[in-house]
Amino acid sequence: MSDLNLDRRGLLGAGIIGAASFGLGTGASAKNPAPLAPHMTKADYAGAMKAFRGVVGAEWVFGDEEAVAPYAKVYVPDPMNRHVPIGAVCPESVEQVQELVRIANQYKQPLWPVSTGKNMGYGMTAPATPGQVVLDLKRMNRILEVDADLGTCLLEPGVTYQQLKDYLVENNIPLWIDVPTVGPIASPVGNTLDRGVGYTPYGEHFMFQCGMEVVLADGQVMRTGMGSIKGSTAWQAFKWGYGPYLDGLFTQSNFGVVTKMGLWLMPKPPVYKPFMIRHPNMEDTPKIIEAMRPLRVSNLVANCNLMMSASYQLAMFKRRNEIVPDGAPLDEVSLKKAAKANGLGMWNTYFALYGTEQTVGAIEPIIRASLTASGGEVLTAAEMGDNPWFHHHATLMEGGLNLDEIGLLRWRGAGGGLAWFAPVAAARGVEAERQTALAREIVEKWGFDYTAAYAIGWRDLHHILALLFDKSDAEQEKKADSCYRELVTRFGAQGWASYRTGVNSMDLVAQQYGAVNRDFNARIKHAVDPNGILAPGKSGII
Amino acid sequence: MPETDSTGLLRGLLASGAVAAMALAAPAIAGQKLGEPQSIRAPEVIYAKTCGYCHGRNVGPIILGRGLPAESVKYIVRHGQNGMPAFRPTEVKPEELEALAAWVEKSDARKGEHGQ
Numbered sequence: 001m002s003d004l005n006l007d008r009r010g011l012l013g014a015g016i017i018g019a020a021s022f023g024l025g026t027g028a029s030a031k032n033p034a035p036l037a038p039h040m041t042k043a044d045y046a047g048a049m050k051a052f053r054g055v056v057g058a059e060w061v062f063g064d065e066e067a068v069a070p071y072a073k074v075y076v077p078d079p080m081n082r083h084v085p086i087g088a089v090c091p092e093s094v095e096q097v098q099e100l101v102r103i104a105n106q107y108k109q110p111l112w113p114v115s116t117g118k119n120m121g122y123g124m125t126a127p128a129t130p131g132q133v134v135l136d137l138k139r140m141n142r143i144l145e146v147d148a149d150l151g152t153c154l155l156e157p158g159v160t161y162q163q164l165k166d167y168l169v170e171n172n173i174p175l176w177i178d179v180p181t182v183g184p185i186a187s188p189v190g191n192t193l194d195r196g197v198g199y200t201p202y203g204e205h206f207m208f209q210c211g212m213e214v215v216l217a218d219g220q221v222m223r224t225g226m227g228s229i230k231g232s233t234a235w236q237a238f239k240w241g242y243g244p245y246l247d248g249l250f251t252q253s254n255f256g257v258v259t260k261m262g263l264w265l266m267p268k269p270p271v272y273k274p275f276m277i278r279h280p281n282m283e284d285t286p287k288i289i290e291a292m293r294p295l296r297v298s299n300l301v302a303n304c305n306l307m308m309s310a311s312y313q314l315a316m317f318k319r320r321n322e323i324v325p326d327g328a329p330l331d332e333v334s335l336k337k338a339a340k341a342n343g344l345g346m347w348n349t350y351f352a353l354y355g356t357e358q359t360v361g362a363i364e365p366i367i368r369a370s371l372t373a374s375g376g377e378v379l380t381a382a383e384m385g386d387n388p389w390f391h392h393h394a395t396l397m398e399g400g401l402n403l404d405e406i407g408l409l410r411w412r413g414a415g416g417g418l419a420w421f422a423p424v425a426a427a428r429g430v431e432a433e434r435q436t437a438l439a440r441e442i443v444e445k446w447g448f449d450y451t452a453a454y455a456i457g458w459r460d461l462h463h464i465l466a467l468l469f470d471k472s473d474a475e476q477e478k479k480a481d482s483c484y485r486e487l488v489t490r491f492g493a494q495g496w497a498s499y500r501t502g503v504n505s506m507d508l509v510a511q512q513y514g515a516v517n518r519d520f521n522a523r524i525k526h527a528v529d530p531n532g533i534l535a536p537g538k539s540g541i542i
Numbered sequence: 543m544p545e546t547d548s549t550g551l552l553r554g555l556l557a558s559g560a561v562a563a564m565a566l567a568a569p570a571i572a573g574q575k576l577g578e579p580q581s582i583r584a585p586e587v588i589y590a591k592t593c594g595y596c597h598g599r600n601v602g603p604i605i606l607g608r609g610l611p612a613e614s615v616k617y618i619v620r621h622g623q624n625g626m627p628a629f630r631p632t633e634v635k636p637e638e639l640e641a642l643a644a645w646v647e648k649s650d651a652r653k654g655e656h657g658q
Contacts, residue, residue, distance in 0.1 A: 062631075070620050073628035090632050092579070118627065125630070138632035141580050158632070162591050163574060170573035184595055185633070317600045388600055403595035406602070409625025416624040472624070 034084035037110050037131030037536075045086070048107035048133070052089040055099045060090040060139070071117075071125045071134050075409065075418040076502040077469070077481035083126040083503050085112060088134040094259045098219045100135065101257065104533040105217070111135040112535050113257045115157035115190030120182055120406075121418035121466065122194070123503035128537030135257065144260065145236070148173045151265045152210065152236035157189040157258060162401055164188060168265075175265040176399040178202040183401045189261045193251050194500060197455060197462070199396040201354060202266045203304035204457065211235040212247055213260035217529035222246075222256070236262035252500070253521070254535035255528050266399070269354040273364070274394040276384060277376040278345035282309075282332065284375055285436055285454075286429025288349055291374035292456050293427045300363050303397055305456040307349040310339035312451045312466060313389050315411040316404055318342075320449070326413075330449045343387045349376070349456075350393035411451070413470035417480055419504065421465040421487050423496035427456055435463050435496060442490060443467065446483035447476075462499060488512070503537075510540020583638055585645035592634070593642075598655030602626065607651025612643035619643070 036045050053061045062068050063086070071085045078084075089111075091097050104111050112132040117125035125134050141158035146167065153164065161183035168175055177183075178198035180191050191198075192205040202208045211225040225241040226232040239247070250256050279288055288307055295301040311330060314323060323338045324330055339346060353360045353367075368378050384390035392404045409415045421439075425431040432454055440450045448467060455462040465487070469480040481504070488498065488505055492512040501509045510518055521541045525532070536542050574580050583591075589606075596602035602625075605615075616639055622628035634642065 060632075070622075070628040070630040073622040075625075075627075088630075116633065117630065120627070124627065136630065136632050138630065139579065142577055143574060144577055146576070158579075163580060166573055166591075167576075184591060185627075401595070402599075404599075404601060406596050406625060406627070407600060410601075414624045416622075 034081070034086050035130045036086060037108070037129075039108060040131065044107045045109065048103060048109035049087060049089075051103040051107070052100060052133075055096050055103070056089060056091050060092075062088040062090075071136070074124055074126045074503075075121050075416065075471070076123050076126075076504040077417065077419055077471075077477050077484060078126070078504060079474070079478045079481050082130060083123060083128065084130070085125065085127055085132055085134045086130075088125075088136050090136040090139050092139040094140075094213070094215065094221060097135070097137075097140075097215045097257055097259055098221065101215055101217060101533070102219045104133075105219075105531050108531050108533060109133055110533050110536050111257075112538075113137060113157075115187035115193070116160055116185060117190075118182055118186045119190065119194060119196075121420040121502065122500065126503050127535070128503040128506045129542075132536070137257075137259070140259065143167050146171075146173060146175075146265075147236065148175065150237055151175055151267055152262060153265055154211070154236055154260060154262050155189055156260060157187055159187060159189065160185055161188055165399070165401060174268040176200060176202075176268050177265065178205065178208070178399050179396060179401060181396065181405040182403055184403055188263055189258060192261060192263065193258055195251050196500070197304055197457075198399075199304055199306065199350075199393070200266055200352075200399050201302035202264065205263075206248075206251055208264040209247065209261060210237065210239045210264060211260075211262035212250060212258050214250055214256035214258050216256050217531070217534050221259075223260075224250075225262075236264075249524070252539045254538040254541055255524060257534065270356050271360045272352060272354055272398050273360055273380065274350065274352040274390075274397050275367075276379045276390055276393070277349040277351075277371050277374075278379060279347040279349070279374070279376045280336075280345050282346050282436070284347055286433045287374045288347055288376065289427060289429040289432045289454070289456065289461065291370050291376075292349065292351075293459075295367060295370060296427065296456055296458055299458075300366060301351045302354060303352055305349055305351040306393065307347055307454040307456060308389075308393075309450065309452050310335050310344050310346045310348070311449055312408075312453050313344050313348055314338055314342065315449075315451045315466070315468060316392070316407040317388055318411075320411050329444070342389070343384065344389060345377070348389065350390075350397065352394075352397040408451070408466055408468055411449075411468045412476075414472040415468075415470060417467075417469035417471035417477060419467045419480065419484050419502055420500075421463075421467055421484060421491075422498050422500050423463050423487075423491045424499045425461045425463065425496050427459055427461050431496075432461055432463070434494070435461075435491070438490065438494070439463070439465055439487065442486050443483060446479050446486070448480070448483055463496075506537060507540040582635065585638075585642040588634060588638060588642050589645075592629070596626070598652065598657065600656075602657065604651070604655050604657040605646055606649040606655065610646055612647045615643035615646050616640075 110132040112127035113135040114125045138158040140156040142156045145154040161179045178200045180196050192209050195206045211227045214222050224246045227235040324334045452465040469476045497512045498509045597605045
């Protein structure tokens with residue numbers, strides 16, 4: 001690691017202790033005011049905020065505690081109040097973003113860009129390190145192009161999945177969107193930049209991204225792929241352009257501010273048929289994965305499957321004390337009983353078939369045979385009716401919108417605490433079995449529940465564990481923080497690092513990918529953003 | 543594009559019953575236009591496309607028909623409460639929030655809504 005890198009890490013990663021704090025109006029409490037970035041003075045901050053007002057107008061710059069409050073709400077554990085922004089600025093155009101970036105360089109004021117800021121259990125609008133002003137891009141919410149023939153669109157970062165869906169419906173364009181679980185309020189651009197996933201065959205979002213416009217840290221505007229060719233009609237049609245493929249550099253990173261993104265949209269298929277496979281025992285984990293993998297690798301099942309544990313499912317619509325008394329462990333007998341009463345198994349795997357009557361009719365018997373042999377009951381709308389869990393997944397798998405998963409936040413006590421833990425493995429049953437055992441051991445040791453699912457990708461498994469806690473209980477929040485760190489560390493030691501993580505653990509996860517990778521990222525960062533003004537600490541990159 | 547080629551056939555398939563169904567589902571208000579930012583939304587629209595996904599469904603408590611004070615509604619929207627996320631002035635604009643909070647306070651209860 002270079003000296004410069006060490007220096008920047010020391011400056012920006014120092015945390016609250018020893019950092020300058022001027023109580024200039026932040027999202028933190030008066031007792032624990034959020035600090036400025038350590039290299040900044042009160043005058044620097046005031047100067048930057050004044051200049052920001054000159055660009056976007058005073059009504060779109062927020063600095064006092066009350067105004068910053070909506071930017072400070074987080075679900076992730078943050079017992080040290082480390083992830084609190086010190087302000088927010090809200091541009092409405094690319095030109096304003098360029099101006100803001102130039103001002104940030106002048107005052108060395110770090111900016112934390114967000115699209116719609118609704119990544120929920122990953123940190124929402126909270127920054128990874130102290131002293132940052134949120135660059136809130138939600139006002140930039142234009143749908144710039146939709147091509148019904150090519151199935152493409154070009155969006156600004158503030159567009160929500162709801163806006164895009166409404167536009168397609170209102171204009172009778174038979175294209176689907178692909179949503180994460182909080183689609184109505186989340187951003188296609190933001191989710192894709194965080195390499196999020198959805199549940200139709202276009203669920204691997206970054207794979208279906210095509211072309212970006214990026215404001216670089218020096219204020220220049222760059223377009224990737226075919227976007228820089230004057231007169232090209234293929235910006236949203238051809239991903240690769242010429243030379244090194246640049247788009248990936250701007251995902252899960254802090255090398256630029258993405259102000260436009262192209263996406264591919266799936267044509268609405270003539271036939272859509274959702275399925276649920278119900279397995280009765282926790283021990284069925286490897287059988288399910290082994291049965292699903294060949295169906296996924298061959299693409300007979302083309303969408304990302306969600307294999308949901310009973311506890312995760314129940315936590316969406318029930319409270320924990322409806323199943324076991326407060327303070328009691330979530331034992332398997334009680335869980336099985338509650339699952340059965342709600343039409344659920346201990347594992348519930350959702351996927352769908354998309355195509356024509358002929359193609360779906362040809363594939364369905366193959367799938368039924370394979371999954372029945374795994375010990376599962378193969379269920380469809382005919383059997384599940386209006387079961388709310390089936391309805392939830394059937395909605396997601398056709399790009400429909402709901403916010404059902406926010407119900408997870410009410411699982412324990414007053415709720416409000418959620419951190420997603422998302423380690424990756426190859427899609428093999430034995431790996432899932434080992435992961436489940438390790439996760440249960442760790443979360444139960446800290447007094448939490450194994451509320452988890454597996455997202456079965458083309459060849460990979462994302463183990464998605466919702467660490468649910470009561471954020472109004474300070475002791476529980478501390479335990480959740482410790483539990484999360486143990487999960488990251490012990491899974492990492494087995495070779496299972498996270499594909500994505502919250503602002504509470506970005507540095508920790510980055511460490512697991514090794515010194516060479518970190519140093520390479522740091523060298524890029526220092527070359528393209530020498531003043532370190534774009535999202536220091538994002539993905540552990542300083 | 544000629545309708546005789548394979549793409550035309552596919553488009554024909556795609557545009558069948560689905561389009562009519564989607565047209566019926568379209569809200570009765572003017573939508574967002576290409577290249578323009580979202581305009582100010584009426585309280586009913588914000589409720590249907592944000593609040594109502596949780597409140598009165600399987601997730602959050604019922605908020606309509608309870609005479610909730612508008613000032614409380616505004617505070618909770620901006621700060622979040624327990625599991626509810628906070629909504630920023632860029633998401634629900636100040637003038638939208640004023641109208642929404644007044645509308646929630648005066649709203650009637652809706653049959654079919656259920657809280658958790």
